[in-house]
Each structure stands twice: as C-alpha cells, then as structure tokens.
Amino acid sequence: MNLSPIPLAIRTACPYCGVGCGVLATPVGDGAVIIAGDDAHPANRGRLCVKGSALGDTLSLDGRLLHPSVREDGALRQVSWDAALDKIAGGFRDIIAEHGPDAVALYVSGQLLTEDYYVANKLMKGYIGSANIDTNSRLCMSSAVAGHKRAFGEDLVPGCYDDFEQADMVVLVGSNTAWCHPILFQRISAIKEARPEFKVVVIDPRRTATCELADLHLPVKPGTDVWLFNGLLSYLARNGKVDAGFVAAHTSGFDGALDVAEHDCADPLAVAKACRVEPEALLDFYRSFAATTKVVTAFSQGVNQSSAGTDKVNAIINCHLLTGRIGKPGMGPFSLTGQPNAMGGREVGGLSNMLAAHMDLDNPLHRETVQGFWQAPRIADKPGLKAVDLFRDIEAGKVKAVWIVATNPLVSLPDANQVQRALEKCELVVVSDIVAGTDTNAFADVLLPALGWGEKDGTVTNSERCISRQRAFLPAPGEARADWKALCQVAQRMGFDGFDFDGPHQIFDEHARLSAYRNTPAAAPRAFSIGGLRGLTARQYDELEPVQWPVSPGGAGTARLFADGGFAHRDGRARFIATATRAPVHMPDAEYPLVLNTGRVRDQWHTMTRTGKAARLSGHVSESFIDMHPQDALKFGVREGELARVSSQWGAMVARVQHGGGIARGGVFIPIHWNGQTASDARVGTVVNPAVDPISGEPEFKHTPVTIERFGVSWHGFILSRSDLPLDGVAHWTRIQGQQFTRYEMAGRGAIPDHGAWARALLGVADAHADWLDYADRSGAVYRAVHIVNERIEQCVFISPRSDLPSRAWLESLFAKDELSQLDRVGLLSGQAAEKGVDVGPTVCSCFGVGRNTICDAIRANRLTTAAEITACVKAGGNCGSCVPELKQLLAQTRAAEALA
Incomplete structure (x- = not known):
C-alpha cells in the first residue's frame, strides 16, 4: 500500500x-x-x-521581485547579487569618504524580523557610525515609545492581553479595534457576552464598527484627547480617587501635572465644550472610570498619529498613575501596536533616537556599553534623522544615499510628493522588497529581491511583549535572500567585521547577550532583558515557544510590570508628565475648511502589496473612498457614489464619496491603502500634512485641513477581464483583484464617438469574428459588451453617464464557470441574473464570501433578530467576527425598511 x-x-x-x-x-x-x-x-x-x-x-509569485537589478541609462537591468552588492557597498563607501557617515541612511520597517532589524541597526550605528536609521514604525507607534520613556524611563508596555479579560472596564481610545486588531476585539466581545456588566467605552471622532460593542461612545473633536484626559485627571483628584500611597512611594511630578491639568480642564462643562461631546456623556465616562478599579485604557494610532501624540499618551498614563491602576491584573494603559514587529524593532534600536537593547543614544555609558559589546570601530553619538526629516534632508542633498527595506514610503509617508522629489534627487536609492512594482521601486537605482512571509525565519514581538518565532515553510523563490544576509554582505564588502552570522539563531543569540550585558542592579538595570534566552542552539531556537520579556535567567517570561513600582528611571519612580493643551499645528480655514482623518479598512493592510493579491479581501471595500457627512457633501457640491477631489496645500487625490454615517460635520475620512498600482490617483499620503510631534517625530495623520470638490467626468464604467489591461487615457481608475479575473472601476472625460471600436481596442479584441455581444443606447450614452471565448466569459465592459451601474457580484460569479448557461447569456447585457436570488450582493463576510443580499434575504425570510442567528443561518460572522458589527447594522436597516413598507 x-x-x-x-x-x-x-x-x-x-x-x-x-x-x-x-x-x-x-x-x-x-x-x-x-x-x-x-x-x-x-x-x-x-x-x-x-x-x-x-x-x-x-503567496503566489506573480509580481514578485526575483532577481537583483541595477538602473543603467534610466532602465533597470538584471545583474548578479555580487554586482548589486558591490554597487551598494561602493556607493555607500564613496559617499561616506567624501561627505561623512551622516550622508547615508537606512529606512526600514516593522515588517522586518527582529534579526534583520538588529543587523541593520548594528551596521548603521556601530560601524558606519551614524544614527540615520529610522523605520515606518515612526509613523504609527513612536509617540507611544516617547510617552513610555517619559513616564516609565523605558519603552515598556506594562500589561498583557489577559488583562482585558480580567478588567471590569475597557476604554478604547483612537482605535477601531474591530477592524485593526480583530482578534483582540473578539476577546473583548466574548467578555462582554459573558459579563454584560463589563463596560466598553470608545473614544473616537468617528463612529466605527468598534462602537457597535460600546456602552458609551465619545465622538471627541479631533485633536482634543489631552483636554479629555486632563479633565479626567482633575476629576479623579477632586473626587478622592488618588492612590496616595502609590503616588508617594512610586511616582514624582504629580503636583505639576495636576496644576497644568486644572488650568483649563478642571470644569467638565468646559472640557465637554472643547471636546465637542455631550456633558452628561463626558461625566458618565468620568464617573465610570472613577468607580471602576480594574480599567484597561488601550490606545492606538488615533492617539499616536498627532502633533501632540506624546502628550496624549502621557495624559492617559497620568490617570493610571494617579489611581495606582498599573501592572496589576485587569488594569493599566495599553499601547496597541500597529505592525507585527514594531516592538521587536524598538528592542534593537530601530528608531533613529535609540540604541539596541533599550539603551539611549544620549547616555555616554550606554554608548560605551554597546560599542564595547559589538567591538565596533565607532558608535553614533547623536540622534539620527526621523522619517519626515530624513526625506527632507535627502531632497536638500544632505543625505545622498538611502537604503529602503520592506516599506513603501512614497505611499505611506505624509507629503508624498516631497518624498518623490527626494528620491528623484538622491544619488543612490537602494530598495529591498518582495514586490517588483511599487511606487517607491520606480525610483530605485538598485533593487534587491527579499524573502517574504512564509520564506523568512526569525522572531517578532507583539503588543504584549511576547516574542514568537516566525518560521519558514516555503523555499526562497528565484534569487531572493534574507534581509539580514544582504545587510551582512554589504557590511563585509565595506570592510567591517562582526557580520559573519551563519543564520538568524546566531543573530538572536547576540541580541539576547547584549540585552543582558552590563544589565545589573549596580548599573541602573534595564527592564528589557532576554538574557534567559542566551546560548540557544539552532534547534532550541527553532523550537522556541512564545515568551514575554523580560525573560528570567531560567527562561520564564513576565506577564506584567510595575505592580510594585520598580520603574526604569534611576530613582525607580514613574513620572507624571504635565501635558498642556494645544491645538494641532495646522487648523482649518476658509480655503481648507474640512479636517481629514486617515486610517485602515477591515480587509486590507498597508499599501496592499500582499492583501491586494487576495480576491476574497477585495470584496468588502473595493475602492478608496471619501467618507463625509451628507450636509457637508451638499455644501461642497459633491454626491454620494460619485468621484471627488480632496485637496490640501500639499497635494490632492481622487476617490468616491460615501456617507457611512460615522462622520461628524466638518470632517472627512479616507483610507491609507491605495497606491499607484491599484488606483490612478488615490494616494492619500499626497494630501496629508507633514507636521510632526516635536518629541516623537510622529506625523499628524489624523488632522489635515482640506477642501473637497466634484471630480467631473462624462461617463462611468467597469471592466471585468481575465487578463490585465492598460488603461491609458482614462481619467480615473481602480484595479481590484478578483477570483480568476481583474476588475477595473473607471471614469472618463469627453464623449466616446464609437463605443464598439473603443471597447474592442481597450480590451484588446482584434478578431472581427470574436463572440462579442454588445448593446448601445446612443441617445443615453449607455454601452455594454461581453467577450466570450469557448463558451466562457472572457471580458465584459459596462459604460454609462451615471455612476449607478449594475451590481458586479453576479457578473463576477460567472468567471468561475467553465461554460455559460443559456440563462447566463440572457442576463449578461443587463448585468443581472435572470433567476431571482442569484446575485449575492457586495461582500460583508469575507471569511465565508457571504454577500449583503444573501444576509438581508435570510433576515427577512427567517425573521432573524440577532447576529448569532445570522451566523447560524448563513455562516457570516462565524470565523473572525470582524463583520459582526456590520451584521448588526444590516439587522437594524432591514427591520427599519420592513417597518416602512
């Protein structure tokens, strides 16, 4: 057998x-x-x-970067690894020799593994001798880092995920947890179901999916978080909620912080007015926080991405220090990290103002410690350039070479047009990536093929300080190499010792040994230590189980910090930080009267180089959008479902207007994911202002003054095609990956004189005898055509002067068929099935591919009243639960529609 x-x-x-x-x-x-x-x-x-x-x-290899290449005479040419590495090493070496070490830089990413990050930091700070290495984590979590360091003396998250289950109240600040941290949100949802008295408070200018779980939503005015938490600090102090013993024994600076808070936040009515929330709702939050001992306050990008982000973080921490609610089960401030290894990057000094192992650049003892351990020829002695400043100095010609690793700054950074100018001017741009075509790669002088997820081997650290192994299960494709290896090979070509690692386990061991080096009570100990993981063999490293740092000499992890004080400042005390209220750097005015907020959608990630390949992730939100209040839309002359241009003093982008119901007047929301490969003009980074927090350097992604205007077009349309198409000459387009097809949403200007000839040329159908079905209403400028090959749909195009074109869902389902039925052919040119109930509608549950029509039909037919009943009937919401808030909305909408019928 x-x-x-x-x-x-x-x-x-x-x-x-x-x-x-x-x-x-x-x-x-x-x-x-x-x-x-x-x-x-x-x-x-x-x-x-x-x-x-x-x-x-x-995981498919379509679009993968598989070979090194070098730009010559304006064109990229495939070369050997040796040639590419020689060019990088020679270029860096020559620029350093002529202009000094600060003329070169690395810009890296929270997508790197800790071992990659460690080598990059070692090369830049210890051997090149400059701190010009920064990371895209600067864009999402650096305000949390700065706030932790000011309060605790070190970048430390005190709690763990189990605290959410042990809390009696969770406050979610600036976090659409349901969409951005879905599994943690499901843990919170399960607690709420088991303990209905468990209270959830959401503080967010938008009404997001997360609010569907909330007992209280405070839709604060963007930028007013410090007012809110200073007011809470004052309220707690005035109502006898100070843990006097904890404050006296373990903190300093309380009186100064309270004086500043009470200056303009002592009156809850004044705070409510500043935050633009109902006074009774504000007092409900204050009373609940005061009355509940076990409170976790979790915050994310809505707090961090601000020109006052660090103060917002410290205003939150101050309230927990005042009440002694820190480091104990079920309580504490909790930073929800944006990327999979933002924490690991911070451990090894990935930010330009840090050293490895949580040591400080401005501390001479720490510099000597790191240099001595590395036996490095030099050590950076001043902070390097933070992300926004780095690209400004590249444009100014001060930084002449940059190596960009695992990130796409031309899409993700603010003032993206400035980033493009910088890359155009830079003498040497090196990019390591897994994708061949990105907005950033178009400006690379050297492209290096990196390993992707499934091919990389190393460790990552999550938001609760838990180190996990990321293990390879696929072979390296083409000539792709690990990022740590490429960095080591360049270092060796530059003549540096100390980079002869045979594998990631050796790098991890050096990282662990450095964390414990001179880390003793006599030397002002650092909380970060994984010394208990020193000396792992390759097999032990491969078998490493998840563990939270600090790791004891016996290998045991640590769930919580600071239960008994023991903060990382030299005196062992935490610091209250006085956080004065202040307005954002750029405020709305007559020219730019609206405030732009940016963020993520449920099923996409960063610039979509990975999630954009998954057809099932494209159905929920297929295009970029501009979410705004209907009254603002009326005021500015734009309409739901149509295209509009959003402009700031830095740039402009185009997307489709929608009224999601979660935006207050005066604001707009646009997602961050779309780029030059997925849309013609939807990069929101071109619009975002480059103001940064003066301490953390984190950009102001949540508050950019903008205006909006109609994007005039003559016609709207969509294409479904089994092959990719060029859309030159189309005024606006979005590319969406489907299952066995690509979908294009598009709009154009000017009349199309001959729709048939135009459509055939656009779709590349030159055969006059092709199986081509079409319909034209010349008076209404409506045109529809379908191209069939061997009884199977190959392509279709629908054009109309109106944006309300037929549903795409049924037409998309036809691409899964090997042969069209007669009924299919009947419905083709109308864009809808001849049979009732076949069109499932837009995707709501991506896990199981359940559409809106299917869910609404089930609600009506079966008289469903809860999300759980929907799950039992059609499976939607039965896996990750991210769509449960939307299921609840559909229940309410369907019931309301039936009541009006």
Whole structure:
C-alpha cells in the first residue's frame, strides 16, 4: 500500500497587526498552503481574522521581485547579487569618504524580523557610525515609545492581553479595534457576552464598527484627547480617587501635572465644550472610570498619529498613575501596536533616537556599553534623522544615499510628493522588497529581491511583549535572500567585521547577550532583558515557544510590570508628565475648511502589496473612498457614489464619496491603502500634512485641513477581464483583484464617438469574428459588451453617464464557470441574473464570501433578530467576527425598511 505522507503544519506568526497571532501553515503541494490559527499560541488561541485566514491566497509569485537589478541609462537591468552588492557597498563607501557617515541612511520597517532589524541597526550605528536609521514604525507607534520613556524611563508596555479579560472596564481610545486588531476585539466581545456588566467605552471622532460593542461612545473633536484626559485627571483628584500611597512611594511630578491639568480642564462643562461631546456623556465616562478599579485604557494610532501624540499618551498614563491602576491584573494603559514587529524593532534600536537593547543614544555609558559589546570601530553619538526629516534632508542633498527595506514610503509617508522629489534627487536609492512594482521601486537605482512571509525565519514581538518565532515553510523563490544576509554582505564588502552570522539563531543569540550585558542592579538595570534566552542552539531556537520579556535567567517570561513600582528611571519612580493643551499645528480655514482623518479598512493592510493579491479581501471595500457627512457633501457640491477631489496645500487625490454615517460635520475620512498600482490617483499620503510631534517625530495623520470638490467626468464604467489591461487615457481608475479575473472601476472625460471600436481596442479584441455581444443606447450614452471565448466569459465592459451601474457580484460569479448557461447569456447585457436570488450582493463576510443580499434575504425570510442567528443561518460572522458589527447594522436597516413598507 502506497500511503502519501501527512503534510506537517509549521507553527509561525501572522505578518499583519501587532496582536501577533500564531498561525499553522501546512504546505500541500503545487505552492498551495492551508492556513489555520494556532490553538497553542497565547495571543489568539486558534482564531484568525480574515486577513490572517487569507494568507494562503497571497503567496503566489506573480509580481514578485526575483532577481537583483541595477538602473543603467534610466532602465533597470538584471545583474548578479555580487554586482548589486558591490554597487551598494561602493556607493555607500564613496559617499561616506567624501561627505561623512551622516550622508547615508537606512529606512526600514516593522515588517522586518527582529534579526534583520538588529543587523541593520548594528551596521548603521556601530560601524558606519551614524544614527540615520529610522523605520515606518515612526509613523504609527513612536509617540507611544516617547510617552513610555517619559513616564516609565523605558519603552515598556506594562500589561498583557489577559488583562482585558480580567478588567471590569475597557476604554478604547483612537482605535477601531474591530477592524485593526480583530482578534483582540473578539476577546473583548466574548467578555462582554459573558459579563454584560463589563463596560466598553470608545473614544473616537468617528463612529466605527468598534462602537457597535460600546456602552458609551465619545465622538471627541479631533485633536482634543489631552483636554479629555486632563479633565479626567482633575476629576479623579477632586473626587478622592488618588492612590496616595502609590503616588508617594512610586511616582514624582504629580503636583505639576495636576496644576497644568486644572488650568483649563478642571470644569467638565468646559472640557465637554472643547471636546465637542455631550456633558452628561463626558461625566458618565468620568464617573465610570472613577468607580471602576480594574480599567484597561488601550490606545492606538488615533492617539499616536498627532502633533501632540506624546502628550496624549502621557495624559492617559497620568490617570493610571494617579489611581495606582498599573501592572496589576485587569488594569493599566495599553499601547496597541500597529505592525507585527514594531516592538521587536524598538528592542534593537530601530528608531533613529535609540540604541539596541533599550539603551539611549544620549547616555555616554550606554554608548560605551554597546560599542564595547559589538567591538565596533565607532558608535553614533547623536540622534539620527526621523522619517519626515530624513526625506527632507535627502531632497536638500544632505543625505545622498538611502537604503529602503520592506516599506513603501512614497505611499505611506505624509507629503508624498516631497518624498518623490527626494528620491528623484538622491544619488543612490537602494530598495529591498518582495514586490517588483511599487511606487517607491520606480525610483530605485538598485533593487534587491527579499524573502517574504512564509520564506523568512526569525522572531517578532507583539503588543504584549511576547516574542514568537516566525518560521519558514516555503523555499526562497528565484534569487531572493534574507534581509539580514544582504545587510551582512554589504557590511563585509565595506570592510567591517562582526557580520559573519551563519543564520538568524546566531543573530538572536547576540541580541539576547547584549540585552543582558552590563544589565545589573549596580548599573541602573534595564527592564528589557532576554538574557534567559542566551546560548540557544539552532534547534532550541527553532523550537522556541512564545515568551514575554523580560525573560528570567531560567527562561520564564513576565506577564506584567510595575505592580510594585520598580520603574526604569534611576530613582525607580514613574513620572507624571504635565501635558498642556494645544491645538494641532495646522487648523482649518476658509480655503481648507474640512479636517481629514486617515486610517485602515477591515480587509486590507498597508499599501496592499500582499492583501491586494487576495480576491476574497477585495470584496468588502473595493475602492478608496471619501467618507463625509451628507450636509457637508451638499455644501461642497459633491454626491454620494460619485468621484471627488480632496485637496490640501500639499497635494490632492481622487476617490468616491460615501456617507457611512460615522462622520461628524466638518470632517472627512479616507483610507491609507491605495497606491499607484491599484488606483490612478488615490494616494492619500499626497494630501496629508507633514507636521510632526516635536518629541516623537510622529506625523499628524489624523488632522489635515482640506477642501473637497466634484471630480467631473462624462461617463462611468467597469471592466471585468481575465487578463490585465492598460488603461491609458482614462481619467480615473481602480484595479481590484478578483477570483480568476481583474476588475477595473473607471471614469472618463469627453464623449466616446464609437463605443464598439473603443471597447474592442481597450480590451484588446482584434478578431472581427470574436463572440462579442454588445448593446448601445446612443441617445443615453449607455454601452455594454461581453467577450466570450469557448463558451466562457472572457471580458465584459459596462459604460454609462451615471455612476449607478449594475451590481458586479453576479457578473463576477460567472468567471468561475467553465461554460455559460443559456440563462447566463440572457442576463449578461443587463448585468443581472435572470433567476431571482442569484446575485449575492457586495461582500460583508469575507471569511465565508457571504454577500449583503444573501444576509438581508435570510433576515427577512427567517425573521432573524440577532447576529448569532445570522451566523447560524448563513455562516457570516462565524470565523473572525470582524463583520459582526456590520451584521448588526444590516439587522437594524432591514427591520427599519420592513417597518416602512
């Protein structure tokens, strides 16, 4: 009997948000991989969100960068690794020799593994001798880092995920947790279901999906978080909620912080007015916080991405220090990290103002410690350039070479047109990436093929300080190499010792040894230590189980910090930080009267180089959008469903207007994900202002003054095609990956004189005898055509002067058929099925591919009244639960529609 071996599941970690879920990846042949949650991982206990569940759909090699290349005479030419590395090393060496070490820089990413990050930091700070290495984590979490360091003396998150379950109240500040940290949100939802008295407060200018779980939503005016928490600090002090023993024994600076808070935030009515919330709602929050001992305050980008982000973080921490609610089960401030390894990057000094192992650049003892341990020829002695300043200095010609690793700054940074000018001017731009075509790669002089998720081997650290192994389960494609290896090979070519690592386990061991080096009570100990993981063999490293740092000499992790004080300042005390209220740097005016807020959508990640490949992730939100209040839309002459241009003094972009119901007047929201490969003009980074927090350097992504105007077009349309198409000459387009097809949403200007000839040329159908069905209403300028090959739909195009074109869902379903039926052909040119109930509608549940029409039909037919009943009937919401808030909205909308019928 010939039995096939049972495929082995590889335990690894998800590459998306900072929750840090464990993943089981099982290769099953022909490049296919089965993805499941790891029941044994403490972060997710077997659950995965829709993005994590779809990881297997993102592993194809289409679009992958597989070989090194060098730009010559304006064109990229494939070269050997030796040639590419020689060019990088020679270029860096020559520029340093002529202009000094600060004339070169690295710009890296929270997508890197800790081992990659460690080598990059060692090369830049210890051997080149400049601190010009920064990371895209600067854009999302650096205000939390700065706030932690000011309050605690070190970048420390005090609590753990179990605290959410042990709390009696969770406050979510500037975090759409339901969409951005879905598995953690599901843990919170489960607590709420088990303990209805458990209170959830959401503080966010928008009404997001997260608010569907909230007992209280405070829709604060953007930028007023310091007012809110200074007011809370004053309220707690005035109502006898000071933990006097904790404050006296373990903190300093209380009186100064309280004096500043009371200066303009002592009166809750004044705070409510400043924050633009109802006074009774504000007092409800204050009373609940005061009355509840076990409170976790979790905050994310809505707090950090601000020109006052660090003060916002410290205003939150102040309230927990005042009440002694820190480091104990069920309580504490909690920073929800945006990227999978933003924490790991911080451990090794990935930010330009840090040293490895949580040591400080401005501390001579720390500099001497790191240099001595590395036996480095030099050590950076001053902070390097933070992200926004780095690209300004590149444009100014002060930085002449930059190596960009695993990030796409031309899309993700603010004032993106300035970033483009910088890259155009830079003498040497090196990019390491897994994708060949990105906005940034278009300006690369050297392109290096990197390993992607599934191919990389190393560690990551999540938001609760938990180190997990990310293990490879796929071979390296083409000539792709690990980022740490490329960095080491350049370092060796530059003549540097100390980079002869044979594998990531050796790098991890050096990282662990440095964390413990001179880290003793006599030397003002650092809380960050993984000294208990020193000396792991390659096999022990491969078998490493998730563990929270600090790690004891015996290898045990630490769930919580600061229960008994012991803060990282030299005196062991935490610091209250006086946080004066102040307005954002740029305020709305007559020319730019609206405030732009940016953020993520549920099923996409960063600039979509990975999630954009998964068809099931494109159905929920297919295009970029401008969410705004209907009264603002009326005022500015734009209409829901139509295109509009949003402009600031830095740039402009185009997207489709929608009224999601969660935006107050005066504001607009636009997602961050779309780029030059997925849309013609939807990069929101071109609009975002480059103001930064003066301490953290984090940009103001949540508050840019903008205006909006109609983007006039003559016609709207969409194409579904099995092959990719060039859309030159179309005024606006968005590219969406489907299952066995590509979808293009588009709009154009000017009349089309001959729709048939135009459509055939656009779709590349030159054969006059092709199976081509079309319909034209010349008076109404409506045109529809379908191209059929061997009884199978190949392409279709629908054009109309109106934007309300037929549903795409049914037409998309036809691409899964090997042969069209007669009924299919009947419905083709109308864009709708001849049979009732076949069109499932836009995707709501991406995990199971359940559409809106299916859900609404089930609600009506079965008289469903709860989200759980919908799950039982059609499966929607039964996996990650991210769509449950939307299911609740559909229930309410369907019931309301029936009541009016």
